[in-house]
Amino acid sequence: MENKLSSVAKTFTPSPIQELSQLAQRCNAINLAEGVPDFPAPTHVKEAAVSAINSDFNQYRHVQGICEHLAKNTKEMHGFDVDPKTDIAICCGQTEAFAAAVFAVVEPGDEVLLFDPSYETYEASIRIAGGIPVYVGLKPPYWTLDSEKFMGSFTGRTKAVILNSPHNPTGKVFTKDELEIIAGACCRRDCLAITDEVYEHITYDNRKHISLASLPGMQKRTIITSSLSKTYSVTGWRIGWAIAPAFFASAIRNIHIRLTDSAPAPFQEAALSALRSPPEYYESLRRDYESKRDYIVKFLAETGFQIQFKPQGSFFLFAELPKHSSLSDVEYVKEIIEQAGVVAVPGCGFFHSNLSVERSCEISCNYRKRYIRFAFCKSSSTLAAAAENLGKLQMLQGVPGHVDSRS
Numbered sequence: 466m467e468n469k470l471s472s473v474a475k476t477f478t479p480s481p482i483q484e485l486s487q488l489a490q491r492c493n494a495i496n497l498a499e500g501v502p503d504f505p506a507p508t509h510v511k512e513a514a515v516s517a518i519n520s521d522f523n524q525y526r527h528v529q530g531i532c533e534h535l536a537k538n539t540k541e542m543h544g545f546d547v548d549p550k551t552d553i554a555i556c557c558g559q560t561e562a563f564a565a566a567v568f569a570v571v572e573p574g575d576e577v578l579l580f581d582p583s584y585e586t587y588e589a590s591i592r593i594a595g596g597i598p599v600y601v602g603l604k605p606p607y608w609t610l611d612s613e614k615f616m617g618s619f620t621g622r623t624k625a626v627i628l629n630s631p632h633n634p635t636g637k638v639f640t641k642d643e644l645e646i647i648a649g650a651c652c653r654r655d656c657l658a659i660t661d662e663v664y665e666h667i668t669y670d671n672r673k674h675i676s677l678a679s680l681p682g683m684q685k686r687t688i689i690t691s692s693l694s695k696t697y698s699v700t701g702w703r704i705g706w707a708i709a710p711a712f713f714a715s716a717i718r719n720i721h722i723r724l725t726d727s728a729p730a731p732f733q734e735a736a737l738s739a740l741r742s743p744p745e746y747y748e749s750l751r752r753d754y755e756s757k758r759d760y761i762v763k764f765l766a767e768t769g770f771q772i773q774f775k776p777q778g779s780f781f782l783f784a785e786l787p788k789h790s791s792l793s794d795v796e797y798v799k800e801i802i803e804q805a806g807v808v809a810v811p812g813c814g815f816f817h818s819n820l821s822v823e824r825s826c827e828i829s830c831n832y833r834k835r836y837i838r839f840a841f842c843k844s845s846s847t848l849a850a851a852a853e854n855l856g857k858l859q860m861l862q863g864v865p866g867h868v869d870s871r872s
Contacts, residue, residue, distance in 0.1 A: 636776025
């Protein structure tokens with residue numbers, strides 16, 4: 466009966482990352498792979514969820530107060546007005562909000578531009594909708610936007626641009642100049658933008674997150690997606706949202722209702738408490754993660770990894786393999802799982818190729834098998850244990866690490 470599967474379903478097969486995850490579980494490895502905090506969520510947020518459950522908020526529910534808070538926060542952070550009654554759709558996490566946004570605007574045959582490397586679920590949503598993902602490579606090691614390459618990727622079939630900033634997996638925060646290039650292209654080409662801004666509150670070295678929607682001409686053509694997950698360390702609660710002009714938001718809401726009907730009711734109630742967090746909470750969040758970033762950068766460099774780019778946001782470090790290593794990223798991750806009891810994510814899972822240019826890229830794109838993503842949204846004890854294990858690993862010794870002072 467396998468021939469009954471859809472053509473799209475047949476393209477979704479287990480990845481090397483899934484196989485390595487199984488190996489990591491067998492080895493009881495320290496998990497620096499998943500972007501899942503291993504420390505408690507904020508007390509006031511947890512207490513709000515417990516209170517909601519005890520108050521029997523157990524049925525399908527739409528908490529309009531979330532929209533009110535999001536509209537207020539958007540105005541304060543980005544300076545533009547959002548109508549909480551019409552311009553926001555609450556979904557089951559950012560992943561569903563993003564998928565619903567894609568399903569709302571992408572037709573079969575539409576091309577959608579994405580920046581490479583990129584998070585894998587973007588392509589999946591585009592392909593399910595019948596769209597064609599077109600990748601624009603960011604230039605390593607600082608993951609800069611090549612404006613000429615970007616502009617050359619547009620065709621008459623380009624429908625939208627996907628932007629994730631702060632960026633997973635690299636930790637890049639797109640600069641104002643880069644955002645202006647993207648916005649200018651969208652306006653000239655009459656294209657939409659769908660953004661993933663889940664790390665909006667996690668930036669370093671006094672950088673501020675800038676939403677693409679805040680640039681001239683972009684609010685009317687941008688769908689913002691985000692969630693509680695990263696900011697409040699509740700990745701399992703699945704409360705996310707899309708912010709967009711009313712007709713887009715309405716379509717996303719209608720798709721959401723047909724997919725899942727309602728985001729978890731008690732966690733919607735708890736979201737009200739989370740979104741009311743004082744400014745001090747967000748400053749503390751940044752300081753804590755910046756300290757963790759500096760710690761992991763230091764110990765991985767000392768272990769032999771090449772760290773030419775310090776994350777500017779998110780809680781991931783995209784580290785280049787030691788110069789002396791002849792292993793691929795997948796082989797290297799297998800080695801550190803088996804020999805050091807530490808698991809990370811091979812970078813190849815974030816890189817993609819456009820078949821039309823794959824041959825010309827064979828030499829220049831060798832770096833695609835030279836990166837590993839480490840997640841540092843972990844407790845101090847977890848990071849210290851990982852540092853100790855990796856420090857003992859003989860295969861990584863003898864080559865000094867390098868940390869570029871630029872970030």
